[in-house]
Amino acid sequence: DQQVKQNSPSLSVQEGRISILNCDYTNSMFDYFLWYKKYPAEGPTFLISISSIKDKNEDGRFTVFLNKSAKHLSLHIVPSQPGDSAVYFCAAGNFGNEKLTFGTGTRLTIIP
Amino acid sequence: DAGITQSPRHKVTETGTPVTLRCHQTENHRYMYWYRQDPGHGLRLIHYSYGVKDTDKGEVSDGYSVSRSKTEDFLLTLESATSSQTSVYFCAISVGGPGELFFGEGSRLTVL
Numbered sequence: 001d002q003q004v005k006q007n008s009p010s011l012s013v014q015e016g017r018i019s020i021l022n023c024d025y026t027n028s029m030f031d032y033f034l035w036y037k038k039y040p041a042e043g044p045t046f047l048i049s050i051s052s053i054k055d056k057n058e059d060g061r062f063t064v065f066l067n068k069s070a071k072h073l074s075l076h077i078v079p080s081q082p083g084d085s086a087v088y089f090c091a092a093g094n095f096g097n098e099k100l101t102f103g104t105g106t107r108l109t110i111i112p
Numbered sequence: 113d114a115g116i117t118q119s120p121r122h123k124v125t126e127t128g129t130p131v132t133l134r135c136h137q138t139e140n141h142r143y144m145y146w147y148r149q150d151p152g153h154g155l156r157l158i159h160y161s162y163g164v165k166d167t168d169k170g171e172v173s174d175g176y177s178v179s180r181s182k183t184e185d186f187l188l189t190l191e192s193a194t195s196s197q198t199s200v201y202f203c204a205i206s207v208g209g210p211g212e213l214f215f216g217e218g219s220r221l222t223v224l
Contacts (some may be wrong), residue, residue, distance in 0.1 A: 043204075046213065
């Protein structure tokens with residue numbers, strides 16, 4: 001049972017435009033959510049997180065939105081840059097339980 | 113800064129042979145994790161450790177065992193490798209806020 005889902009395996013966006021990556025989850029008890037970015041032949045790196053008590057968190061060009069009623073998480077990248085081309089994983093977890101559940105990933109390609 | 117060294121980085125082995133992957137951290141982070149990454153499955157937790165000799169199973173632990181005899185080292189063992197265990201294995205440590213993991217560069221294992 002996939003508790004965290006990324007239904008778009010890939011996404012292509014023109015440089016300078018907004019990239020929107022989506023993530024859905026089924027467990028309403030998750031306490032926090034995160035986005036990780038992964039380049040080929042490297043380990044994933046933490047990008048941004050949001051607590052379940054918030055609906056938005058912003059860090060520079062990256063903003064994460066949380067819609068708890070829809071059990072939906074999204075990552076907005078504005079403006080998109082060629083270096084943003086990578087695979088993005090969303091993840092979710094619970095306080096007191098050190099195990100994260102990851103989505104299957106979305107490959108973002110920024111077109112120059 | 114947190115540092116992780118995974119070894120070996122690449123390994124090709126035959127079905128039925130034992131394999132051990134090593135993860136070494138340069139600091140004294142309590143939590144360490146082993147994940148595998150496969151196309152269409154994202155990152156899945158195999159085992160994790162919350163201290164010396166303290167380990168627990170993740171969602172895909174069958175066929176794997178772990179050991180942590182020192183804070184800095186977390187070993188993942190495949191007692192008898194199978195082709196389904198061909199994957200990229202990532203070690204991670206818990207740093208910063210909830211769910212924030214720092215990943216190693218990965219170990220690519222091919223089981224023929």
